[in-house]
Amino acid sequence: MKANILAVDDEKDMTRLLQRTLEPEINCSVSMAFSAKMALSILAQEHFDLVICDIRMPGMDGFELLGHIKTNYPDLTVVMLTAFGNIESAVKAIKKGAYDFISKPFDQDEIIFKIKNALERSLLLKENKRLLKEKETSPSQLIGKSNPMQRVYDQINLVASSDITVLITGESGTGKDLTARSIHALSPRKDKSFIPVNCPTIPENILESELFGYKKGAFTNASRDRDGLFQEADKGTIFLDEIGDIGTSIQTKLLRVLQEKEVKPLGDTKVVKVDVRIIASTNRNLKQKIANHEFREDFFYRLNILPIELPPLRDRITDIPILAEHLVAKHCKKLKKEPKSISRDVMDLLMKHPWPGNVRELENILVQGILYSKENIIQLSDIPLKDVTQKMNGFTRMDSNGVADLPYKEAKEKMLHEFNHDYIGAKLSVCNGNITRAAKQCHMDRQALQQLIKRFNIDPDHFR
Ligand SMILES: Nc1ncnc2c1ncn2[C@@H]1O[C@H](COP(=O)(O)OP(=O)(O)OP(=O)(O)O)[C@@H](O)[C@H]1O
Numbered sequence: 061m062k063a064n065i066l067a068v069d070d071e072k073d074m075t076r077l078l079q080r081t082l083e084p085e086i087n088c089s090v091s092m093a094f095s096a097k098m099a100l101s102i103l104a105q106e107h108f109d110l111v112i113c114d115i116r117m118p119g120m121d122g123f124e125l126l127g128h129i130k131t132n133y134p135d136l137t138v139v140m141l142t143a144f145g146n147i148e149s150a151v152k153a154i155k156k157g158a159y160d161f162i163s164k165p166f167d168q169d170e171i172i173f174k175i176k177n178a179l180e181r182s183l184l185l186k187e188n189k190r191l192l193k194e195k196e197t198s199p200s201q202l203i204g205k206s207n208p209m210q211r212v213y214d215q216i217n218l219v220a221s222s223d224i225t226v227l228i229t230g231e232s233g234t235g236k237d238l239t240a241r242s243i244h245a246l247s248p249r250k251d252k253s254f255i256p257v258n259c260p261t262i263p264e265n266i267l268e269s270e271l272f273g274y275k276k277g278a279f280t281n282a283s284r285d286r287d288g289l290f291q292e293a294d295k296g297t298i299f300l301d302e303i304g305d306i307g308t309s310i311q312t313k314l315l316r317v318l319q320e321k322e323v324k325p326l327g328d329t330k331v332v333k334v335d336v337r338i339i340a341s342t343n344r345n346l347k348q349k350i351a352n353h354e355f356r357e358d359f360f361y362r363l364n365i366l367p368i369e370l371p372p373l374r375d376r377i378t379d380i381p382i383l384a385e386h387l388v389a390k391h392c393k394k395l396k397k398e399p400k401s402i403s404r405d406v407m408d409l410l411m412k413h414p415w416p417g418n419v420r421e422l423e424n425i426l427v428q429g430i431l432y433s434k435e436n437i438i439q440l441s442d443i444p445l446k447d448v449t450q451k452m453n454g455f456t457r458m459d460s461n462g463v464a465d466l467p468y469k470e471a472k473e474k475m476l477h478e479f480n481h482d483y484i485g486a487k488l489s490v491c492n493g494n495i496t497r498a499a500k501q502c503h504m505d506r507q508a509l510q511q512l513i514k515r516f517n518i519d520p521d522h523f524r
């Protein structure tokens with residue numbers, strides 16, 4: 061992204077020189093102000109990453125402007141221009157909160173170096189602020205007052221204060237991630253790190269070194285020692301997301317962490333003690349996986365000390381209105397749109413939909429509703445849901461599908477076609493058209509899903 065710089069100097073030639081020097085060298089755009097007053101009025105209208113400001117100006121001088129900036133835009137980085145050799149004013153500038161100073165006439169290399177540094181600081185501050193904000197809003201708390209959700213809250217409160225291992229189960233999109241974050245946020249470890257690890261997205265051989273760390277020379281590319289995520293999460297919480305998808309060899313190693321509270325970095329002879337709380341999640345049926353010898357039974361029992369099962373959205377439809385309102389408010393804010401409400405018809409439809417992709421699917425539909433709606437109310441025509449529900453109903457009520465009078469083969473073909481469109485369509489919709497992820501949700505491999513998509517002429521782009 062282009063950095064926005066404001067150059068303030070009563071000598072127009074100076075601001076122009078700054079512009080000509082910086083713009084070709086740094087990815088930035090330099091605006092000009094010819095007095096402190098003009099600078100303040102520009103600052104009130106536009107966001108800047110950096111101000112370069114002369115000290116001696118008629119009227120309000122640079123120091124006074126710096127004072128105004130520090131009060132009104134405390135995060136804005138300011139670099140002062142001082143007369144050559146005037147150490148006194150340079151020191152004063154720094155004391156008053158300037159990040160750096162540059163003496164006039166300036167040396168081209170020096171000014172580029174200093175401005176790059178100053179911009180880096182602005183970026184860091186910005187990023188830091190974003191992270192803090194995310195932290196404030198992220199365990200945006202679980203919404204829902206239904207009985208099944210009350211049970212979940214009770215369980216969360218029960219486990220939060222201890223270090224007990226928790227296994228969160230539930231269909232995809234039911235809020236496993238949010239639940240794990242809530243447990244951490246309510247636990248005594250809340251001020252330490254929460255490290256989520258999405259297990260299946262990391263290749264098995266890398267997952268091991270990521271989790272446990274390695275010593276220099278443990279493998280070809282290990283040019284130095286590196287701590288693993290368990291060490292990074294020390295005193296905090298590690299969240300092993302989708303643990304049902306990891307191989308048995310890593311399960312064995314994790315079992316040892318659970319039992320002994322220690323990890324052994326790759327290529328190391330010694331073990332390292334870690335104080336980490338483990339939360340795991342899965343949308344798989346682990347008992348089935350145990351029966352198939354894909355999941356270690358002893359590992360399962362170690363994980364499953366206190367399971368929390370999240371209810372699918374269709375089992376708590378009374379939560380849909382508040383959830384929908386909450387999600388719309390959340391995303392209007394995120395998308396920087398005026399607050400929008402949901403029409404009665406839309407709400408009725410939302411409460412009828414079976415929600416195979418649970419809250420995540422509801423969220424996706426509502427985001428589209430926000431984007432498509434032209435007024436401050438989301439109408440039926442704004443949400444891409446009508447077809448799916450009608451088809452779903454058609455599928456269950458065979459007669460309205462008009463297949464009852466067809467020969468068996470044709471009826472079957474037609475139903476099969478509609479079923480595949482509904483089912484795969486719903487999965488693709490939840491996964492934003494991502495075939496690999498949709499295949500995972502269907503518990504089939506990507507190639508098989510690709511074949512079905514081709515055979516039934518489904519357009520994944522439609523869901524992107
Ligand atoms: N009870 C809830 N209240 C508010 N928002 C929720 C709730 N449950 C889920 N969400 C929202 O729905 C989305 C999906 O939730 P989350 O990622 O926690 O689900 P998940 O079970 O981990 O899904 P997956 O299996 O796909 O990883 C998130 O944006 C989350 O904020």
Ligand SMILES: [Mg+2]
Nearest residue numbers: 233236237301
């Ligand atoms: Mg998840």
